[in-house]
Amino acid sequence: MDIPRPDIKAKKTQLRRVLFGTGLVVIFAGAAVLLRRMETQPHRQYVTLTHDARVTHALVLFPKLRGKASVVVLVHEVYGLTDWAKDMADELANEGFIVIAPDFLSGDGPHGGGFDDFSSVGNRVSAVQNLSSDVVFEDMGAAVDYGKKLPNANGKIAIVGFSWGGWKSFAFATHRKDLSAVFVFYGTGPDDVATITAPVYGFYGGADGAVSGGVPATADEMKAAGKFYEPVTYRGADHGFMRLAGEFLNTNRDNKTARDEAYERLVKLLWQMGSAPAGQPQTAPHLGK
16 A cells, blocks of 8 residues: 655745745834834934033934923933943933933043043043033033923923032032932032022932942031932942943842832932922931832
């Protein structure tokens, strides 16, 4: 009796059709996901900010949202306007905010450029450390003025600074009375808080004694001056935990926990901006979860 043999050629043809069809589904699904991301991705552009005779370049991101949005001026760390700082700006824009991130090294590079004009991290750090506070505040003021004039801005302006930028942001609050809120990430407070009018929110690492150790004294000064100050110290987190949490060599799990909690708090407060009770002091710093 003859045993029927399977039609190998027909099966191969059928298999190719199945694989081809599956491949098309995967391709179309991937394209759909990419298209959705492109549709919701913030619009990014570089602008020139001017004040007096100085020119400062800034990265500006506009969210893909209808209607008006709050403006966030992002003040980078001592490392300058790094990829991490730009990624943070992207994240906040994705949350629905207009983000302005000045390159405070504009014009200070060895060839007259900014961040990209420096050949090493060390050279950038040294240049940022040597920046005049007056010039930094003028650059921040130019960013605020630019943000206030944007047609799709809703009039609320926040300053968000990290480390060196947190220190400068806290100090900048003493210079401007038109800020809706200031968010200080592991930055020390100014010597005189009397002229601060915006609510100030602090984010500190529990393992960062050099900075977080001074928070109680700052809280006392803000309370005595009748200013609103709400610091949160995140248990076990290092200085710079917002950046360190995403680094491959990070071995401190508390940095990741702190980063997640701090980011959630930041976004929530930014959306609530304008409703904070300015002038009602926070009595003492408290710990994160």
